[in-house]
Amino acid sequence: MSNYSNYNGGQDSSGTSGRNNANPTPFTPYHADNPVNHGWSYQGCNEASKVEYYQRGDVKMDYYPTTGTVKTSMNHPSQGNTQMFRRDLTDSEFSSVAYDPRQHTGKGYQTKK
Secondary structure, three states: OOOHHHOOOOOOOOOOOOOOOOOOOOOOOOOOOHHHHHHHHEEEEEEEOEEEEEEOEEEEEEEOOOOEEEEEEEEEEOOOEEEEEEEOOHHHHHHHHEEEEOOOOOOOOEEEE
């Protein structure tokens, strides 16, 4: 489980944001699309782990831009709190997951918290 209490609002240690219009984080993205384009709020990143944190409502997304892996955490209606990991997503599949985090791609695995 990610440590969301370490979010710094997208600011680095100097207090400035690593985000800009061309590259929203200090990482080179694996996918062409950006979760922000689908209503996700950027919450920060961990440069050591090379992970970006996003949130939309009560759903959280960890995005590993160097590998393209996506982890979504949510309260599933029948299964309770779950985490879904997806890797090797095409740009289209990534956009689908960013639009609907419940999207099934056939390229993931699930864990229960």
